[in-house]
Amino acid sequence: MLISSSSLITPQNYHSVITKLIKQCKTISQLYQLHAYTITNTPLSFHSSPTLLTKFLYTLTTKSESESPTSLLHYAKSVFNSIQNPSTFCYNTIIRVHTLLSFPVPALHLFTQMRRLSVPLDSHSFPFTLKACAQLGGAFLARCLHCQVLKVGFLSDLYVMNSLIHGYMVSDFSNDAYRVFDESSQRDVVSYNVLIDGFVKAGDVVKARELFDLMPVRDSVSWNTIIAGCAKGGFCEKAIELFDLMVDLEIRPDNVALVSTLSACAQLGELEKGKKIHDYIERNAMKVDTFLSTGLVDFYAKCGCIDIALKIFDSSSDKNLLTWNAMLGGLAMHGYGELLLEYFSRMIEAGVKPDGISILGVLVGCSHKGLVDDARKLFDEMESVYGVLREPKHYGCMVDLLGRAGLIKEAMEMIKDMPRGGDMSVWSGLLGGCRIHGDVEIAEKAAMHLMELKPDDGGVYSILANVYANAERWEDVVNIRRSLSSNRVVTKIAGFSLIQLNGVVHEFIAGDSLHSESDKINLVLNGIREHQMENRFFQEISYCPNNHFDRRTGLTAIRVPISLPTDHTSQRATNPLARMGSITKENEEFQSFPSETCRVALRGRIRRLLLSAEGRSRFVSRFPTPISCNSIIFEKKENAFVAGDGLHQHPMNA
Template sequence: MQLSHRHHHPLFHLLHRDQCTTLHQLKSIHARITVQGFASLHPSLAFTKILFSLTLLLIPPSLPPADSCTAYALALFRSIPSPSTFPHNLLIRVHTLLSSPIPALLLFAHMRRSSVAPDSHTFPFVLKACARLRSPNLGRSLHSQALKFGFAADLYVRNSLISTYNSCLSLLEAQGLFDECPSARDVVTYNTLIDGYVKAGDFAFARKLFDDMPERDVVSWGTLLAGYSQMGQFEEAISFFDQMLATGTRPDEVALVSVLSCCAQLGKLDRGEAIHEYIKKNRAKLNVYLSTGLVDMYAKCGCISVAVEIFESTPRKNLFTWNAIIVGLAVHGNGQLSLEYFDRMRAVGVEPDGVTFLGVLVACSHAGLIEMARSLFDEMESIYGVERELKHYGCMADLLGRAGLVEETMEMIKGMPMKGDAYVWGGMLAGCRIQGNVEIAEIAAQHLLQLNPEDSGIYSIMSDVYATAKRWEDVARIRKLMGDKRVKKNVGCSSVEVGDGSLHGRLNYAPFR
């Protein structure tokens, strides 16, 4: 927007992003401009400038009261007489940044009805809103509008269209746009399509695109690294991270969090510690995502004291940070401490989710707190609105089974809204083994064998249950059944990483002789 000297107001310099950092400051400047009469003399200029400053405050979204921001943006927009394309674009962008895609799309429709022509900036904003709704038909409609106005060949519009089709899982159309104009591609075009294939689970094609790229940036590496992590290819992810460092590319937050997650899953403490050292040397301050990744890695690798130290030193914690410490403490037998962190989490107003409850139920199991587990299990849906999943029923089956409460476990399973899995019935069978309840053990074993008929552990446990009950004929029957079905006893093994991981010791044993 070109402004003549006489249209510059001395207060406009305060609207720069480095000086106006809060909604309160923006409204104060707005008030001063209004009091001095400039807003009434030049309403289009004044309100458009203020609206533009509001969009800068929302990158990234950091203003908690989204409703008040939207209301303020609408008030500014309505104060502009006969708003042109630029103010329309700004308001569409505000709605999109505040995750309000439907108002953004309605504004675009209003814009078209009012004969206000869109420009090359309109479509990336409105396509981002469409992507949030994941509507392929709406994406195609906007695509046709971009063609009609001659902007479909614009690089930014094309990249936005590819991103929209990716979000709608319309990869054929995204690939078609990519193939349409080989000369009009940049690194963002490649990154966008790679992200689409990663999310769709077509990792082979994502890697092919990556290998074909004429140039790569940190997003290219980070996107593929996150894909390796999400696909469970943890060793490959760590190797890929090493390749990234070898090229001199400095990893971003996405790459670091992904590789920390892989170290956590593999229990590679040495690699995790090395990445921690890299973060400390190259980043002055940990943000919440990296802190969470470190807490999760150290907790899963058994370094609970370090995980707690990082957690306590993190000034800003989100739900995932709390979950990392609660689950980490629980699975390593620190049940009471895990529950104390759960109480602290609720005290600061962070709402638990399904992962949180999985952690606290495991904590109760380790601490032998049956009554508390029952109470938390009941409160999940009734108080916190968290839907119970199979994994939560499995935890309760394990906890109650350990306590020998097999009748209560059976009642819970009968009342489940879904069929039990191996973990649920396995908890039941383990409980029967402790209590020596043959009748219910046979029911549990029957369900488990339907799920996995080759699992020798089921036969071994039933053999023990029958032996405890001195039902020797049934013991012989189980052993004959294993022979007839050629079911082999599981041979356990353990792997110990020594030094750089090149030496592995393997201990073989047959648990049931």
């Protein structure tokens, strides 16, 4: 087809016909064929038209998935070397090809060659050369090019300036980048976006937000960058706030903004907010592509709604590796080991090749369910069958599984067989297994390795003290406690809880009295303690978290993570409603407690709740000051109860 079309080429239509043929080329072979034919059978050549040469070389780079970049680069250089006295345009084109194919060093050599041969520079000579510097991460090279830009007077060019800012930001020279930005009199939305993206990737979300607020005009990239940056940087409330602002300004969010906000909701356990985003997607008939469906599956799985996640996953027609990984991770988190293995088999049957994350998800699920044989089989087949290299995290999961199953010696042998020795996760898993099964000797070895790897981790000392306590080696327990108190290097991170109430996030730390309503909180906690004592509830101290009373001060659906595992025994004793159902999360695994009459969906890890009567109009008139109340979801309705309150429509049944 290409040859028959090219037979119509004349000097008059040469440019238009060749341009059309270049666009029609779908493979590298067709491009090669076109190039050869124009050299031997047409009155003119590519090389006489810089525009056609650029289009040809650029199209060559877009077909890089069908041929190795090295082969493509060799061909492109052959074309370039056949040109006598290449112009600035030709040099710019070949530098661009090198950069797009990720060959930064030859690209810089070509730029140096331009300067040596006195080839004039223009504004297009710098952007891709600066991108090559960014690929190398060399701030010194960026500064050298900055001098060249100043020398030839192209800093006023927006394209050059934005490339220079990007080069500095990628090289972790944010101050230099901001100085270039600040000293420029001409800025566009790209200038702001490049700087915001750099600050976000550097972890300085606060500075990125300041720049975002200063922007005179914002595009979708601006919103996506700041929302994604807040979500990844741990500023999840800010990410949700920005998304709400985006919707209020009637700016239609794209899939990147939606997925980033869903990720923020998942981190906070904001199920209701995430559901509203899902409703927004359906209400506006937005296309749910693979990227968005993966985000929805991940969100619902992390918020405890595995049934909805499965429904979305099964209804998705186009699933990629990320979608499968999100579903496998969700099933592992919820402890559906057998179903997880079934979905992994379906993934293989669908022709999707698993990666390290896929294997890790299955191993985690097997660990939670104690499927030792299935985990062993998969671990043995990782490299031979699936071509996935074993990483420390895979070894750590297997050691944790063997430790839980009581196969401590086998776990120890696996650590010895590791190519580079055990890391924190591996030895921590072994120490946890020793604590469960009371293997003091190996626990001491694991603790010794952990102390060498991270001397300031107080948690290791606490677990080892528990191991000694279970073995009734009280002198060793005392020695551990003394060394822990005398060693100022060792720190123990305090557990904390968060609760979002009426749009405000409250943070609590064990023993904290800084909260404005700490007196009322302590009053409720004392009431719970009395209730536990009345029911003769006692707990094993060695397994009692420091703030175990933060589990159920109020019986309200709370879906936000905390830093300590759930204590089911304490929850049962604290909860006076024996038939209450709940879903909790412990050590990244959800636990279900069914109920026939009602369900409190405590998705994420459970947090304490002190509901104020402010905002509830029926209580304000009766109680002039804020008081504490409990709230449950019963038959899809929220019902609030206050001690001594008789206002509920079914007070006796309640």
